Amino acid sequence: MKLRIETLAEVTYVIPEGRLDFDAAPDFQEAMERLLGGGTTQLPAVIIDGAGLEYASSAGLRAILLAARAAQRAGILFGLCALQPAVREVFDLSGFSRIIAVHADRATALARARQGRP
Amino acid sequence: MTVQRTVPAEASQLAVLNQFLRDFWTAAALAPARMGSFELALEEIFMNLVMHARQPGIAPRRVELTLSLGPDAVTMMVEDDGPQFDPLSLPPPDLTASLADRNLGGLGVYLVRNVMDTVSYARIAGRNQLRMTKRLAD
Numbered sequence A: 001m002k003l004r005i006e007t008l009a010e011v012t013y014v015i016p017e018g019r020l021d022f023d024a025a026p027d028f029q030e031a032m033e034r035l036l037g038g039g040t041t042q043l044p045a046v047i048i049d050g051a052g053l054e055y056a057s058s059a060g061l062r063a064i065l066l067a068a069r070a071a072q073r074a075g076i077l078f079g080l081c082a083l084q085p086a087v088r089e090v091f092d093l094s095g096f097s098r099i100i101a102v103h104a105d106r107a108t109a110l111a112r113a114r115q116g117r118p
Numbered sequence B: 001m002t003v004q005r006t007v008p009a010e011a012s013q014l015a016v017l018n019q020f021l022r023d024f025w026t027a028a029a030l031a032p033a034r035m036g037s038f039e040l041a042l043e044e045i046f047m048n049l050v051m052h053a054r055q056p057g058i059a060p061r062r063v064e065l066t067l068s069l070g071p072d073a074v075t076m077m078v079e080d081d082g083p084q085f086d087p088l089s090l091p092p093p094d095l096t097a098s099l100a101d102r103n104l105g106g107l108g109v110y111l112v113r114n115v116m117d118t119v120s121y122a123r124i125a126g127r128n129q130l131r132m133t134k135r136l137a138d
Helices: A025-037 A058-074 A085-093 A106-114 B011-027 B036-053 B107-115
Strands: A002-008 A011-020 A045-049 A053-056 A077-081 A101-103 B002-008 B062-069 B073-080 B118-124 B127-135
Touching: A002 A025, A011 A025, A011 A058, A011 A106, A025 A058, A045 A058, A045 A106, A053 A058, A053 A085, A053 B036, A058 A077, A058 A085, A058 B036, A058 B107, A077 A106, A085 B107, A101 A106, B002 B011, B011 B036, B011 B062, B036 B062, B036 B073, B036 B107, B036 B127
Parallel strands: A011 A045, A011 A053, A045 A077, A077 A101
Antiparallel strands: A002 A011, B002 B062, B062 B073, B073 B127, B118 B127
């Protein structure tokens, strides 16, 4: 899995490409911890853009849950957007859609971030 | 059509089994979009066995994957030579817990039960056998 991070306007987008499986989850988790736990820059909002994410297993979901918790502790708005159907399915099945914000696309995520809501 | 592959219970072998699954899917001329559930179930079940293999004395050493194409469904069977353990006996995760309280365990098997149509466990001839099936049409 490849990971890009870019900040546009008020939102920092995390863009994973490929598979978030047991193999990729530790690196992803570490990158998210660096981003969310650094404490140096206060990021207003962090959104995972899932357009390029083809697959996520429970190992990947755990890493996303830990990132959401770290964001909550740091007072950073956190969510996901543009999930592919297969990833959306496991996200819904796991019950994560109830505790982590999922937006249709970047525009929706940005609009919510501007309102100060996840 | 039935194919079978045996590997050691080591994390690096998941890539081998994934490729085996992809080859089966191609040979059976099945719709690629239908493979995702099997890919997910394979990772969850195989990695659970690998995690157990790290604990000395209760380690499965070999894992056998069998894939069968039936008239309207695919069956995937994962067998191991570890001590008796029924993953379906694990309690489901609490889906109503808050973000802070949500337990991180138990999710993998829960996902497998939900993406497959049927999942059953049997202990046969000193081996654990987990059989999963999913229909090919809705």
